[in-house]
Amino acid sequence: MTVNTETPQSAQVKFVDRLAQLPWWFILILLLSVILAYQFASNETYQQLFRRILNGVLVTLSITAVAYSMAIFIGLCAGLGRISKNIFIFNLATLYVQIVRGIPMLVQIFYWAFVIFPLAITFFNWVGGAMTPFLGADNALAKIKPSDINLYWAVVLALAFAYGGYEAETFRAGIESIGKGQMEAARSLGMSYFQAMRYIILPQAIRRVLPPLSNDLISMLKDSSLASVLGVRDITQEARLYASTTFRYIEAYNSLAFIYLILTLSLSLVTRWIETRWKQL
Secondary structure (H helix, E strand, O other): OOOOOHHHHHHHHHHHHHHOOOOOOHHHHHEEEHHHHHHHHHHHHHHHHHHHEEEEHHHHHHHHHHHHHHHHHHHHHHHHHHOOOHHHHHHHHHHHHHHHOOOOOHHHHHHHHHHHHHHHHHHHHHHHHOOHHOOOOOOOOOOOOOHHHOOHHHHHHHHHHHHHHHHHHHHHHHHHHHOOOHHHHHHHOOOOOOHHHHHHHHHHHHHHHHHHHHHHHHHHHHHHHHHHHOOHHHHHHHHHHHHHOOOOOOHHHHHHHHHHHHHHHHHHHHHHHHHHHHHHH
């Protein structure tokens, strides 16, 4: 027979500790979501706004997916360049990282849209003019105009190259965290540098840098809202257009914030699940 020696004071302390350990932040977000969901279900204004903003969700998600895929590739290449013993490759990679990390994201988007793209069009027009004897005067290169360029790609490339600089440092730190003895052991077994990097070093480094890579993905989803400054019809632009035509600013930006919150929380849960699964492999 066991005797319960728990005093009322100790029981109260345990109860307070349990309350403190509850995920209050999640409960508050859930409560806010219920309130806004009720508005979407019962308020006609919110319903119209929600349907309009949803038109931009695919644009936002596609910008994030395409730009992040490119950023991972660029970052991996630049990260390998940052640890290269070749002076030219090392300095080129370092120059790229320092430039893209030192310029604000919005400025980079403007630069791609209003400097790089026009210069590219001028170059293609020049090539088209030079190829007139072979392609004819009406060839596609000579007829490209600025209005033919979709500014969606300016946002995608700006985000990809900007985040590529951040991923480069992430990959560099992850690779350098692996003991040098593993590379030496792989080379002593007859592996080339690239084989050792591919099969031995990178799998371990990627497992270690998954959390910062996941955080950058969420950050890029939020930074994709900058596409609205170029008129790209993402969810931010759709909300702005609705607010400017109806003057329903409270409803518009409440809905916009709610959708971004749902997207980022969902993405955070997915990336956390991937991290957990990866650690179990």
